[in-house]
Amino acid sequence: MKRLLSILLSLCLVAGVLLFTQAETLTGSSTSKIGGEGAIVVEVTLDEAGAIKNIAVVENKDTPGISDPAVETIPAAIVEHQSLLVDAVTGVTYTSEAIVLAVRDALTKKGIDASKFEVEVNKEVEKGEDVEKTVDVVVIGAGGAGMTAAVQAHINGATVLILEKMPKVGGNTILSGGALNAVDDRSEMAIKTNDSAEWHYQQTIAGGDYQGIPSLVHIMTSRAWEAVEWVKALGMEFIEGETFTVAGGLWPRAHKPVTPVGTGFFNTYNAYIDSHEGIELMLNTKAEELIVDDFGRVVGVRATGATGETVTAMANKGVVMAAGGFGASVELRQAFNTTWSTLDASIPTTNHPGATGDGIKMLMKVGADLIQMGNIQLLPLGDPNNGSLSGNVSRRVEMVVYVNKNGERFVNEGGRRDEMTRALFAQPDNYMWIVTDAHAFPTGDVQNNFNESVDQLVADGRAVKGETLEELAEKMQVPYENLKAALENYNAHCATKDKDEFGRTLYGDPIDRAPFYASPRVPTVHHTMGGARINEYAQVLNENQQVIPGLYAAGEITGGIHGANRLGGNALTDLLVFGRIAGESAAMGR
Ligand code: ADP
Numbered sequence: 001m002k003r004l005l006s007i008l009l010s011l012c013l014v015a016g017v018l019l020f021t022q023a024e025t026l027t028g029s030s031t032s033k034i035g036g037e038g039a040i041v042v043e044v045t046l047d048e049a050g051a052i053k054n055i056a057v058v059e060n061k062d063t064p065g066i067s068d069p070a071v072e073t074i075p076a077a078i079v080e081h082q083s084l085l086v087d088a089v090t091g092v093t094y095t096s097e098a099i100v101l102a103v104r105d106a107l108t109k110k111g112i113d114a115s116k117f118e119v120e121v122n123k124e125v126e127k128g129e130d131v132e133k134t135v136d137v138v139v140i141g142a143g144g145a146g147m148t149a150a151v152q153a154h155i156n157g158a159t160v161l162i163l164e165k166m167p168k169v170g171g172n173t174i175l176s177g178g179a180l181n182a183v184d185d186r187s188e189m190a191i192k193t194n195d196s197a198e199w200h201y202q203q204t205i206a207g208g209d210y211q212g213i214p215s216l217v218h219i220m221t222s223r224a225w226e227a228v229e230w231v232k233a234l235g236m237e238f239i240e241g242e243t244f245t246v247a248g249g250l251w252p253r254a255h256k257p258v259t260p261v262g263t264g265f266f267n268t269y270n271a272y273i274d275s276h277e278g279i280e281l282m283l284n285t286k287a288e289e290l291i292v293d294d295f296g297r298v299v300g301v302r303a304t305g306a307t308g309e310t311v312t313a314m315a316n317k318g319v320v321m322a323a324g325g326f327g328a329s330v331e332l333r334q335a336f337n338t339t340w341s342t343l344d345a346s347i348p349t350t351n352h353p354g355a356t357g358d359g360i361k362m363l364m365k366v367g368a369d370l371i372q373m374g375n376i377q378l379l380p381l382g383d384p385n386n387g388s389l390s391g392n393v394s395r396r397v398e399m400v401v402y403v404n405k406n407g408e409r410f411v412n413e414g415g416r417r418d419e420m421t422r423a424l425f426a427q428p429d430n431y432m433w434i435v436t437d438a439h440a441f442p443t444g445d446v447q448n449n450f451n452e453s454v455d456q457l458v459a460d461g462r463a464v465k466g467e468t469l470e471e472l473a474e475k476m477q478v479p480y481e482n483l484k485a486a487l488e489n490y491n492a493h494c495a496t497k498d499k500d501e502f503g504r505t506l507y508g509d510p511i512d513r514a515p516f517y518a519s520p521r522v523p524t525v526h527h528t529m530g531g532a533r534i535n536e537y538a539q540v541l542n543e544n545q546q547v548i549p550g551l552y553a554a555g556e557i558t559g560g561i562h563g564a565n566r567l568g569g570n571a572l573t574d575l576l577v578f579g580r581i582a583g584e585s586a587a588m589g590r
Contacts, residue, residue: 028106032098035061040098044106065263069168070095128307134314135159140287143171145555146322147269148579156587159278165286174262177449179246179254181569182224208563227576236268244396248417248568260451298550318586325528325556326357338374348387349525371559373530380424382524390450391462398508399440407482414506418565433518439509463519472516531559538582554578
């Protein structure tokens with residue numbers, strides 16, 4: 001027996017050695033626009049014939065949750081097609097490209113000619129069979145509002161199908177900084193910050209120039225904390241005992257999730273979907289039109305699947321429209337804009353590429369009342385290269401000032417988003433810098449709200465750093481004397497906490513501790529505040545203010561909640577509160 005075992009063992013060893021000498025594993029890395037240098041590291045296994053047998057992403061510094069679809073798809077696609085010319089995953093372009101570059105790096109390092117793997121990929125896919133499904137509730141869009149509605153509807157006993165056109169969940173919600181306004185009136189935090197749900201209501205209404213519909217705003221602010229507790233009970237975690245003021249939030253009432261950006265919501269909802277029967281998500285499935293029966297009731301959705309097949313999703317109880325806004329559609333924002341001199345392609349956006357207003361078009365066809373469509377929110381906080389909110393050195397309003405190209409402050413950094421953006425449009429080249437210091441970033445590995453360390457931002461050229469203010473001014477190419485004067489004046493107000501000449505009242509530590517940091521910013525389209533008029537049950541109303549039976553809506557696609565200007569941190573509150581209401585109403589078939 002012993003002899004037999006030892007023979008077997010030596011046979012295995014020989015086989016192992018033989019295999020090892022035949023197949024080969026190479027390592028390569030690449031820089032990504034998100035995770036920076038060395039962000040993606042791959043191990044590429046070649047078989048004995050030199051074909052790519054396997055690709056493992058062994059390191060990934062891009063945003064977890066957001067980059068996952070690329071990690072899941074690109075290596076497999078390269079192996080399948082034996083080609084580096086595979087399509088990037090929509091919405092996850094940077095990580096997709098970085099994976100391809102890392103594979104290329106691995107091959108080149110080993111002296112293998114990568115052009116051997118530059119074969120055209122046959123993109124023609126065979127059209128799959130048409131699909132028909134019937135559930136209680138169909139949800140259009142797997143962003144924050146849609147996923148909230150879907151889970152709530154399922155909790156209320158409905159079978160649920162979610163249709164998402166992109167290859168991933170998350171929409172704009174997953175890209176947000178994660179700030180969520182909510183006040184628990186009974187908490188010590190409310191006392192400490194002198195806050196209340198009523199004050200949240202007042203600020204939301206006034207901050208939107210009294211265009212918000214009071215009953216809806218009241219629902220949002222008074223049920224916000226209950227919604228936070230609901231999502232916490234599902235497993236979502238927030239940093240406890242701490243709230244902050246997000247840009248344009250006007251008050252320190254934003255809660256911050258433990259996991260980066262908006263990923264916590266989707267980890268939570270995906271976990272729920274994975275562990276329950278009767279709730280299904282179809283990706284790469286684009287809703288095209290609402291199906292209306294002879295009595296005017298919305299009874300389903302016609303969609304197109306990944307291979308062009310028709311997906312017909314019938315809803316016994318209701319359809320929830322949660323397809324988000326139209327910030328990424330230049331055509332629609334130009335058509336509806338009444339607020340800004342232009343929203344043409346020269347103005348970038350923070351939005352994901354799928355925010356094209358498909359839902360708005362579907363709603364128009366069924367006669368929904370679209371209100372306040374001209375109210376489009378811009379932020380003064382876009383990355384000059386891509387409009388994104390990431391890459392900035394602002395962790396919280398209390399820790400930053402904004403200066404223009406002359407090194408001068410020009411606005412209340414704690415003010416309304418529309419006012420800050422308007423002020424930025426009046427500055428040279430519509431360009432500003434966010435300036436902060438070591439109070440905000442005590443060490444180089446402290447991260448901003450987008451999971452990026454300040455060292456990384458500096459290394460990637462997205463921010464500049466000065467050991468002295470003079471060095472910072474030099475790197476920003478602004479006059480040192482002006483920057484120095486701006487900070488001296490600001491720091492004096494920080495000490496007395498009185499209102500400054502711009503109307504600022506939110507102060508933290510002075511900005512006087514080296515090293516200093518700054519990142520450049522431009523105006524960027526952020527949120528389309530107009531949309532479907534809903535009632536307090538999230539039912540969509542037609543132009544005669546009658547309910548369109550079977551149709552519910554929540555999130556950015558609705559209008560009349562934020563009015564002329566949305567407070568920072570209120571989008572997540574809105575989608576959570578009204579997503580739940582829409583889910584519950586649809587499950588009841590109200
Ligand atoms: P909200 O904050 O309102 O949830 P998001 O932008 O986070 O808005 O999510 C909206 C989601 O709807 C996105 O994931 C987007 O890709 C999806 N979507 C948009 N149009 C369609 C469509 N025609 N069919 C299916 N999903 C869509």
